[in-house]
Amino acid sequence: xxxxxxxxxxxxxxxxxxxxxxxxxxxxxxxxxxxxxxxxxxxxxxxxxxxxxxxxxxxxxxxxxxxxxxxxxxxxxxxxxxxxxxxxxxxxxxxxxxxxxxxxxxxxxxxxxxxxxxxxxxxxxxxxxxxxxxxxxxxxxxxxxxxxxxxxxxxxxxxxxxxxxxxxxxxxxxxxxxxxxxxxxxxxxxxxxxxxxxxxxxxxxxxxxxxxxxxxxxxxxxxxxxxxxxxxxxxxxxx
Numbered sequence: 339x340x341x342x343x344x345x346x347x348x349x350x351x352x353x354x355x356x357x358x359x360x361x362x363x364x365x366x367x368x369x370x371x372x373x374x375x376x377x378x379x380x381x382x383x384x385x386x387x388x389x390x391x392x393x394x395x396x397x398x399x400x401x402x403x404x405x406x407x408x409x410x411x412x413x414x415x416x417x418x419x420x421x422x423x424x425x426x427x428x429x430x431x432x433x434x435x436x437x438x439x440x441x442x443x444x445x446x447x448x449x450x451x452x453x454x455x456x457x458x459x460x461x462x463x464x465x466x467x468x469x470x471x472x473x474x475x476x477x478x479x480x481x482x483x484x485x486x487x488x489x490x491x492x493x494x495x496x497x498x499x500x501x502x503x504x505x506x507x508x509x510x511x512x513x514x515x516x517x518x519x520x521x522x523x524x525x526x527x528x529x530x531x532x533x534x535x536x537x538x539x540x541x542x543x544x545x546x547x548x549x550x551x552x553x554x555x556x557x558x559x560x561x562x563x564x565x566x567x568x569x570x571x572x573x574x575x576x577x
Contacts, residue, residue, distance in 0.1 A: 340484055343475045348490025349496070351388070355496040360529070361451060362500045363522050364487040367427065368444055369501040370508050371520055375497060378499040379423050379441075380448040381494055386454025390489040396482050414454045417533045419454060424526030431519040452480065 355362055361384065369377035469475045475485050508518065 340478075340497075342492070343433070343484045344483050344488040346469065346474055347392070347485040348492040349488075351392070352491040352496045354465075356494055356499075358414075358525060359457065360423060360526070361455060362497060363525055364423065364447075364451060365415030365497050365500055366504040367522055368447070369504045372444060374505060376444040378445040378498070381497045381501065383445040383448030384452045385490045385494040387449055388458075388493045389486045391452065391455070391458055392462060392489040393482055393486040395459055395557065396466045396485065403538060404537055409460065412459060413533045415456045415531050416464060418527050419456075420526045420530035420533070424523050424530060426533075427519055427523035427526060431516050514554065 365377060365380060368380050470477050475481055
């Protein structure tokens with residue numbers, strides 16, 4: 339059961355980091371601009387933080403799921419995060435990579451982004467609740483610790499493969515750092531725009547549905563006449 343709990347955590351978080359996002363795109367930028375050694379430091383630091391973040395969210399999943407406006411806060415935080423990262427990447431797209439970096443720069447960067455990763459909250463609320471409800475994992479302290487270790491391992495493995503794949507693509511197609519940084523900046527802006535459109539759409543949706551229902555009522559006078567006719571029949575019914 340211990341190994342299964344660890345393996346489920348590994349697989350769940352590995353799959354969670356496969357789609358492009360702020361973490362793996364940042365890692366791609368680090369791997370290409372700074373090299374695989376700096377990328378590995380980033381991954382190790384991020385995975386350490388991932389262990390604690392997973393444990394805290396899983397432990398408080400029931401309370402977090404009851405916070406009605408949590409998804410709104412997360413979306414706007416992601417808008418700010420993607421916008422800032424997009425601006426930084428865009429402004430440095432023409433800047434050639436530095437020859438030397440501090441031994442702790444990428445490690446600190448990994449720790450910082452480990453905590454600035456709000457998308458993990460809904461991910462583990464949904465995934466964790468499902469796994470516990472269907473008894474794939476237990477809700478005890480030891481089980482959550484083991485699961486969190488698996489989650490950290492899954493993040494490490496997926497990001498490690500991302501880093502090596504990024505370096506492979508760069509060498510295979512001889513892509514310039516400027517082109518890659520420009521593409522990453524555009525993706526950051528696109529993700530920010532997605533969250534803005536999502537919030538605007540969800541804010542307008544109830545109003546739109548209400549307007550549609552009113553319009554349907556006015557466009558279907560037969561339905562209104564039927565109601566009036568039924569009321570008339572009821573009033574004429576002898577008591």
